[in-house]
Amino acid sequence: MKTKEQTIELLETIARLLEIKGENPFKIRAYTNAARALETFSDNFPAAVAENRIGELDGIGDAIAKKISEYVQTGALEYFEKLQAEFPETIFELFEIPGLGGKKVKALYEQLGIKTIAELEVAAKDGRVAELAGFGAKTATNLIQAIERRRKHSGRFLLSDAKIWSDELVEHFQGHPDVSQISPGGSFRRGRETIGDLDILIATKQPERIIEHFLQFEPIDRVLARGETKASVLLKCGIQADLRVVANHEFPFALGYFTGSKEHNVVLRGRALQNGWTLNEYRLGPEPGSKKVPKPIPEIQTEADLYRALGLAYIPPELRENHGEIEAAEKGELPNLIELQNLRGTFHNHTSESDGHNTLREMAEAANQLGLEYLGIADHSKSSFQAHGLDEKSLLRQVEQIRELNKAFDADFQILSGIECDILRDGQLDFPDEVLAQLDYVVASVHASFTLSEKEMTKRIIRAMENRFVTILGHPTGRLLLSREPYQVDLVEIIKAAQATGTVIELNANPRRLDMDWRYWKLAKEQGVRCAINPDAHSVRGLQDLWFGIKAARKGWLTREDVINCLRLTDMQKLLRKKRDS
DNA sequence: GCCGTTTTCGGCCCGACTGTTTTCAGTCG
Numbered sequence: 001m002k003t004k005e006q007t008i009e010l011l012e013t014i015a016r017l018l019e020i021k022g023e024n025p026f027k028i029r030a031y032t033n034a035a036r037a038l039e040t041f042s043d044n045f046p047a048a049v050a051e052n053r054i055g056e057l058d059g060i061g062d063a064i065a066k067k068i069s070e071y072v073q074t075g076a077l078e079y080f081e082k083l084q085a086e087f088p089e090t091i092f093e094l095f096e097i098p099g100l101g102g103k104k105v106k107a108l109y110e111q112l113g114i115k116t117i118a119e120l121e122v123a124a125k126d127g128r129v130a131e132l133a134g135f136g137a138k139t140a141t142n143l144i145q146a147i148e149r150r151r152k153h154s155g156r157f158l159l160s161d162a163k164i165w166s167d168e169l170v171e172h173f174q175g176h177p178d179v180s181q182i183s184p185g186g187s188f189r190r191g192r193e194t195i196g197d198l199d200i201l202i203a204t205k206q207p208e209r210i211i212e213h214f215l216q217f218e219p220i221d222r223v224l225a226r227g228e229t230k231a232s233v234l235l236k237c238g239i240q241a242d243l244r245v246v247a248n249h250e251f252p253f254a255l256g257y258f259t260g261s262k263e264h265n266v267v268l269r270g271r272a273l274q275n276g277w278t279l280n281e282y283r284l285g286p287e288p289g290s291k292k293v294p295k296p297i298p299e300i301q302t303e304a305d306l307y308r309a310l311g312l313a314y315i316p317p318e319l320r321e322n323h324g325e326i327e328a329a330e331k332g333e334l335p336n337l338i339e340l341q342n343l344r345g346t347f348h349n350h351t352s353e354s355d356g357h358n359t360l361r362e363m364a365e366a367a368n369q370l371g372l373e374y375l376g377i378a379d380h381s382k383s384s385f386q387a388h389g390l391d392e393k394s395l396l397r398q399v400e401q402i403r404e405l406n407k408a409f410d411a412d413f414q415i416l417s418g419i420e421c422d423i424l425r426d427g428q429l430d431f432p433d434e435v436l437a438q439l440d441y442v443v444a445s446v447h448a449s450f451t452l453s454e455k456e457m458t459k460r461i462i463r464a465m466e467n468r469f470v471t472i473l474g475h476p477t478g479r480l481l482l483s484r485e486p487y488q489v490d491l492v493e494i495i496k497a498a499q500a501t502g503t504v505i506e507l508n509a510n511p512r513r514l515d516m517d518w519r520y521w522k523l524a525k526e527q528g529v530r531c532a533i534n535p536d537a538h539s540v541r542g543l544q545d546l547w548f549g550i551k552a553a554r555k556g557w558l559t560r561e562d563v564i565n566c567l568r569l570t571d572m573q574k575l576l577r578k579k580r581d582s
Numbered sequence: 583g584c585c586g587t588t589t590t591c592g593g594c595c596c597g598a599c600t601g602t603t604t605t606c607a608g609t610c611g
Contacts, residue, residue: 063584099609134603227598242610260611278595280596
């Protein structure tokens with residue numbers, strides 16, 4: 001039995017193999033399209049395969065559906081095994097070098113027998129690569145440099161790192177007389193949890209001056225490419241930044257185009273074609289050679305105008321993943337997405353009592369300064385000894401301190417006493433109910449025994465959720481982006497259990513976590529499960545991470561009604577008591 | 583290999599940039 005993730009990887013691997021074979025590019029694309037279709041599929045995957053419903057997905061036809069079914073149900077795919085046997089397994093690492101695609105990898109392998117990055121480096125240095133047809137001295141040098149860069153940097157970056165440099169770049173152009181419009185684009189604008197590179201778009205009448213100014217940006221390490229309308233650089237921190245320059249009237253088209261996602265844009269272009277139009281990064285115009293009489297094209301000055309012209313409500317960047325947003329925009333059923341200023345408080349935060357860096361008072365004052373109406377303190381519990389988890393005595397002392405401190409604040413700001421209670425290996429909690437009952441709420445999280453099977457882990461977490469004092473399930477998969485894989489857990493089952501038990505699920509806003517993942521919130525929301533956006537702040541500064549949580553919540557289609565942090569203090573307190581009183 | 587208001591064949595997004603090329607292939611987004 002294979003999982004959805006394994007199937008996606010299979011399809012992508014097949015696409016790569018077909019590329020090296022030099023297969024029909026459209027056939028290759030069909031496999032990557034099928035992988036994309038599965039990525040956005042949030043229903044029960046094994047059931048859909050078993051009931052032969054997987055072929056109903058857009059982009060998956062009979063042939064691939066049959067292959068998926070064979071792979072998932074027998075655990076192997078004969079077609080793939082044969083294909084794979086034609087090439088050494090290590091050859092895939094060559095695709096990780098920018099500048100190498102299917103054609104070049106094929107040439108390197110067939111003509112020089114190169115099948116690893118190490119072999120490529122040797123061949124590039126001793127001159128064999130430069131002698132291949134289609135390669136040259138410059139290509140060889142670029143490959144050597146790319147291999148060296150790869151050694152230093154991993155290739156993807158957290159949203160938080162991207163934000164620092166995107167903000168800096170926009171700042172760099174602040175007040176520049178030739179900038180008439182500027183916006184970040186790409187996956188950063190869409191709020192993806194990790195970012196490959198930065199895209200900055202500028203509208204101007206003076207493209208060469210803008211490119212010139214871009215190249216003056218101090219943190220640039222080296223210039224990768226520069227032309228008349230775009231330039232690419234590598235920043236010293238390892239992030240690649242691409243600047244695109246367009247004319248003012250082209251800006252909305254270019255912004256939409258470079259924001260993506262690719263899949264979203266493909267559908268938009270399809271809609272344009274239905275009207276006899278062509279949509280690209282510069283314009284919406286009549287499709288040359290279209291047999292249709294094109295509809296008249298309305299004037300377009302903003303992205304919103306563009307969506308309207310295509311018969312759609314404006315789609316916020318975070319939703320542009322071809323995850324159902326276009327159908328919803330057509331019917332006028334897009335959600336009114338949550339915004340940062342809708343948040344009135346937050347729940348999961350630490351103090352110096354466990355592993356935080358600031359005191360209770362400092363955290364409270366910072367939250368009050370931020371304009372929040374309440375701050376929940378949830379320090380670690382005793383089993384998390386690596387984080388100086390609180391025992392019963394120190395926890396109850398903290399509850400007392402919170403009561404005292406609350407007297408110092410006006411009625412418009414309150415601290416809530418909670419705990420981030422460890423879910424033990426068997427699903428029991430780290431404190432007995434009598435202790436938990438003395439708190440305003442309980443966040444229950446897994447912090448140890450990560451290696452249980454998916455079945456056991458799911459059972460363990462559900463058992464914890466069945467405790468009536470567990471208000472919120474903390475970071476449901478335990479992932480640390482770019483550094484630790486999530487533990488195995490069936491989120492579809494967890495969401496069902498949250499619905500059944502009346503447990504809130506956390507959207508941990510720490511940019512290293514962003515857990516539960518945005519791809520599951522739409523499903524949770526449809527089942528009536530509520531979300532708590534928590535920065536998991538370990539310092540005063542950590543409270544700022546709410547910004548990332550909002551981005552992820554918006555990607556998950558959440559509105560202020562779906563997120564309990566948007567409730568007024570009294571309504572929120574009522575909600576916190578609801579499960580334990582029922 | 584997928585898909586269909588162009589519907590079972592014949593398309594499939596396309597423009598910018600680099601490097602290797604005397605007019606374009608490969609890669610990227």
